Amino acid sequence: MKIKNGTSAAILIIGNEILSGRTKDLNGNYLAVELLKLGINVRQIRIVPDEKKEIVGALNALKIKYTYVFTSGGIGPTHDDITADSVAEAFSVPLLLNEKAREMLASHYANGKDDLNEARLRMARIPEGATLIDNPISKAPGFQIGNVFVLAGVPRIFQAMADSILTNLDSGDPIISRTITISKPEGTIAEKLAEIASSFPEVSIGSYPFNINGDLGTNLVVMHEDTALIRKVVAQLSKM
């Protein structure tokens, strides 16, 4: 069931710590919620390891398929931070020391530029042609190139960066979501539900069973950008 809307997005989470299960990803969910409010459908979330080949492959697959791609992670100073290198490769542009990024970084340290050792300077290497994304917390900037937005992995910084760019995105009509709770198990309502769903093929109707202390029920989530249409579907569903 497709949510009809022109503006789409993918989120690419980069990090071995997520794939090993050591760290739970919070950024995908945060951004998905914020993007939906703007009418931008997240169509895929993909988590890949800290390996250039994997990151470049994912970027190339996602950036041609979706309006926007947002990445999380891999822009710090250490050897396993290779997102900027990978994005430069995916866009076939050089990765250059960016003077503005260097100044931003220097402002974070007590001794300014004197504290920028080789490792920290890694964070000022930005693909040619990219626009910087402000990092109000630890200064090392993210960046945008083409339709790809490169954000930090630390959730507090990711969120600050995301909030600063979201207002400028070319978004769709906000997608409205209504949840109806039916006190019957999925299997009882499924046939009628399928009928209603097929009369409104343009509306996304998700069905999510629950079991609260033995009470079986179903949450139905109706999503579309047209409030009147949602109201119609909800009226039909409520009769069940």
Add this chain to the structure above:
Amino acid sequence: MKIKNGTSAAILIIGNEILSGRTKDLNGNYLAVELLKLGINVRQIRIVPDEKKEIVGALNALKIKYTYVFTSGGIGPTHDDITADSVAEAFSVPLLLNEKAREMLASHYANGKDDLNEARLRMARIPEGATLIDNPISKAPGFQIGNVFVLAGVPRIFQAMADSILTNLDSGDPIISRTITISKPEGTIAEKLAEIASSFPEVSIGSYPFNINGDLGTNLVVMHEDTALIRKVVAQLSKM
């Protein structure tokens, strides 16, 4: 930095409710932790919508690339449950009413087979050639076909199904993970760290900065299946 190990896995999470941010995925993290204990590297987690084309595309991409693929979600009785249809299509086999699955399902309802309406019978449609995976909670089975394991999306059921199959997997040497905490920010240790990492290219060393009430530090996570090698790397890292 690649964790060297022969056995790999991908996890495919199916569901609009995850992409809309309404529901937080718990299954990917649960399974990643369990697989790592068995020495199986999760190399990708991908979240896709309830759309056949998307599910089939993801299955085809992942099942040739990784030793195992585990899916979560979309095997209930409603119109948006299309995982079995998609798996059958990806394997080019028919989706058939499975007699054993029908009996399992019937055992869940007060009136047995009489309670199996058309919607509930959807859950007994299994790709030809698949082996059933027991569902101790709500009976509707998962299944395995080729290297793909199809599990329920409800976390309690997903976990029960996963636990029942994990013991039978062809796994690698268990991957051991050690975390060292250094009371210095990443940027200070990054150069030395890169040196150590490049002397042990076969070992995965992840670097994760933290900030606890203004105290900056770095957690270093060392992963490999060889304890002696890990001990060597940890000794080097501890000197920082």
